Amino acid sequence: MSQTMPPAPNGFSLSPSAAARIVEIISQQSPTEGLALRVAVLAGGCNGFQYQFKLDRERSDDDIIVRRDGAEVWVDPVSLDLLQGAELEFVDKLMGAHFTVTNPNASSSCGCGTSFSLA
Numbered sequence: 001m002s003q004t005m006p007p008a009p010n011g012f013s014l015s016p017s018a019a020a021r022i023v024e025i026i027s028q029q030s031p032t033e034g035l036a037l038r039v040a041v042l043a044g045g046c047n048g049f050q051y052q053f054k055l056d057r058e059r060s061d062d063d064i065i066v067r068r069d070g071a072e073v074w075v076d077p078v079s080l081d082l083l084q085g086a087e088l089e090f091v092d093k094l095m096g097a098h099f100t101v102t103n104p105n106a107s108s109s110c111g112c113g114t115s116f117s118l119a
Contacts, residue, residue, distance in 0.1 A: 021090040022071035041079040
């Protein structure tokens with residue numbers, strides 16, 4: 001049964017494909033308990049900001065938790081501000097598979113999809 005949680009308070013959400021891939025990645029780790037995907041926005045990259053995706057076991061008290069279909073993503077409040085209305089997706093194409101963020105706040109992004117700038 002699909003379990004869709006409401007998006008984070010600012011509208012950040014996970015697509016079904018991202019949730020499925022997160023669950024798959026975490027199921028291959030040992031141990032799986034307490035493990036989640038952390039999504040962060042860092043200064044840098046070729047457009048001013050870059051997305052960071054990493055598995056993490058240390059959740060901060062102020063992290064926002066976004067859940068969907070058994071997947072859990074942690075986002076710090078500063079990054080969450082830059083992800084307002086965005087959706088984390090997992091894309092599997094001929095040229096490769098990767099997480100990407102569809103971010104309505106980004107005025108431009110690089111070809112790799114991990115760097116963006118704001119309007």
